[in-house]
Amino acid sequence: MDQLEKNIAIIQENIKKAAKKSGRTIKDINIVGVTKTVPVERIKQSVQYGIIDIGENKAQELMAKYDECKELVNWHFIGHLQRNKVKYIIDKVKLIHSVDSYRLAKQINKEAYKHSKIMDILLQVNIAQEKSKYGMSEEELYNSLSLYAQLPYVRIKGLMAIPPHSDNPECNRKYFRKMNQLFIDIKQKNIDNIHMEFLSMGMTNDYSIAIEEGATMVRIGSGIYGKRTYNIKEGK
Numbered sequence: 049m050d051q052l053e054k055n056i057a058i059i060q061e062n063i064k065k066a067a068k069k070s071g072r073t074i075k076d077i078n079i080v081g082v083t084k085t086v087p088v089e090r091i092k093q094s095v096q097y098g099i100i101d102i103g104e105n106k107a108q109e110l111m112a113k114y115d116e117c118k119e120l121v122n123w124h125f126i127g128h129l130q131r132n133k134v135k136y137i138i139d140k141v142k143l144i145h146s147v148d149s150y151r152l153a154k155q156i157n158k159e160a161y162k163h164s165k166i167m168d169i170l171l172q173v174n175i176a177q178e179k180s181k182y183g184m185s186e187e188e189l190y191n192s193l194s195l196y197a198q199l200p201y202v203r204i205k206g207l208m209a210i211p212p213h214s215d216n217p218e219c220n221r222k223y224f225r226k227m228n229q230l231f232i233d234i235k236q237k238n239i240d241n242i243h244m245e246f247l248s249m250g251m252t253n254d255y256s257i258a259i260e261e262g263a264t265m266v267r268i269g270s271g272i273y274g275k276r277t278y279n280i281k282e283g284k
């Protein structure tokens with residue numbers, strides 16, 4: 049087994065345990081391999097080990113890698129998305145995790161219409177109310193749900209969050225729990241065009257805890273592909 053395969057096996061084992069603790073199985077959890085700074089060759093290799101959902105946080109990097117792997121992977125966009133970049137990724141991605149404003153959602157709606165496509169998105173919540181992070185507050189989320197729901201070329205598929213970076217992942221349990229409460233609460237409202245299917249939270253440091261608290265989708269970078277060669281500020 050090479051290192052990549054080993055890493056993935058370890059993560060799958062941990063996910064099984066965490067899923068069990070929350071009354072689920074590994075089948076209920078979607079793994080998104082986060083490949084910023086990771087070369088296409090490694091992405092293709094990880095596909096062979098079962099990682100077919102791949103996330104990038106920059107439009108340019110996604111575009112650069114897209115053609116070589118488009119038949120192999122489902123692309124996810126997970127970073128802050130500027131409105132003028134939507135047109136570059138709209139026809140390439142399966143899910144945009146990081147919709148943090150109604151203005152951005154409207155732009156996605158407009159570009160999706162041009163491609164006769166309905167774009168699946170998640171709404172990003174700034175759950176720890178950090179100044180340095182993107183995402184809407186809980187209040188903003190509730191106030192604008194019905195607006196998002198009215199966009200015909202956008203389908204709301206769930207929520208996403210990036211809690212604070214912490215060396216002790218237990219510190220984030222309360223945020224994951226809060227996100228799950230939001231997720232369940234919105235699901236129960238049964239709003240047309242709002243499908244609470246994916247709760248995207250948990251990264252290399254804290255995915256087990258995120259799953260224990262209800263995550264259905266985890267975004268794992270360094271845990272799969274190893275340490276990134278340069279430092280990217282997380283959450284941007």
Ligand SMILES: *Cc1c(COP(=O)(O)O)cnc(C)c1O
Pocket residue numbers: 082084105126127210251252253267268269270271282283284
């Ligand atoms: C980089 C990144 C991840 C993965 O981070 P790791 O700690 O390497 O697992 C997840 N989500 C987002 C939004 C990221 O930018």
